[in-house]
Amino acid sequence: MSKRDLKKYLAELSKEQLEEQLIELYEKFVPVKTYYDFVFNPKEDKLLQESKVKISHEYFPIKKPTAKWRPKAKMRRSVAQKIIKHFISLGVDSFVIADLMLYNIEIAQTYSSQNFVKQELFYKSMFNSFEQAVNFLISHGILNEYKARISAIHEQTVEQKWKNKYDFESILDKIDL
Numbered sequence: 001m002s003k004r005d006l007k008k009y010l011a012e013l014s015k016e017q018l019e020e021q022l023i024e025l026y027e028k029f030v031p032v033k034t035y036y037d038f039v040f041n042p043k044e045d046k047l048l049q050e051s052k053v054k055i056s057h058e059y060f061p062i063k064k065p066t067a068k069w070r071p072k073a074k075m076r077r078s079v080a081q082k083i084i085k086h087f088i089s090l091g092v093d094s095f096v097i098a099d100l101m102l103y104n105i106e107i108a109q110t111y112s113s114q115n116f117v118k119q120e121l122f123y124k125s126m127f128n129s130f131e132q133a134v135n136f137l138i139s140h141g142i143l144n145e146y147k148a149r150i151s152a153i154h155e156q157t158v159e160q161k162w163k164n165k166y167d168f169e170s171i172l173d174k175i176d177l
Helices: 003-012 015-028 030-040 044-059 077-090 094-114 120-139 143-159 165-174
Strands: none
Touching: 015 030, 030 077, 044 077, 044 094, 077 094, 077 120, 094 120, 094 143, 120 143, 120 165, 143 165
């Protein structure tokens, strides 16, 4: 069904029929429920904090009180990317999304400052996250508000002697930071 056909169909429905369909969609589909829950009660700060905890657990997992061993860090970039994509689909404020994007890189750098990471893919994925974050900041016109954090991320790549530190530097050169 095209968007035009949908509009035509909806125009033919009474207000009560529309309400019934929306309630049915709300009850039947989790994404619809999630969307409406967010629209009517955004709580962006709470959502941001919960998301930061999820991302930090990828690098610093919590030892359960009953466990004798500490779980290994999974360092999955996909967890953060999934959350960021979800934030974008909900229409969360761009400043909140930008904060989360940069936090993802910062927590990874905190981990790598304390632990040797030998996987090349880790560094490549962090660069991809950095590039996406900078592009997001530019496209939403909020780059100036985050210049200090971007610069600090670059400084950490140099300080930690990341092999791809020059890739990070090339991004900074493009934005005249």
